[in-house]
Amino acid sequence: MARYPWYTRVGDVLHRLTVVTLAGGSLYMLGGCFYTIVIRSRMNQEKLDQWIEEKKQLEAAKAVTPSSEH
Numbered sequence: 001m002a003r004y005p006w007y008t009r010v011g012d013v014l015h016r017l018t019v020v021t022l023a024g025g026s027l028y029m030l031g032g033c034f035y036t037i038v039i040r041s042r043m044n045q046e047k048l049d050q051w052i053e054e055k056k057q058l059e060a061a062k063a064v065t066p067s068s069e070h
Helices: 006-064
Strands: none
16 A cells, blocks of 8 residues: 655545534534524414414403494
8 A cells, every 4th residue: 555645644634624524513503503493483383372362362352342332
């Protein structure tokens, strides 16, 4: 097996570190984005459910209260 010059081996190591860092960082960021999407989706669903419940309560209160039209 041929032995490569030191600068070729150093370049190879730096290239490998760069690729591993970019791939790992990308996976880390994708995981963070996915986590944020899931959490925000759940929060928005809870807010929507709460808003629907409040709207139903207001409509029920309007139905019970006599109107003040003349």
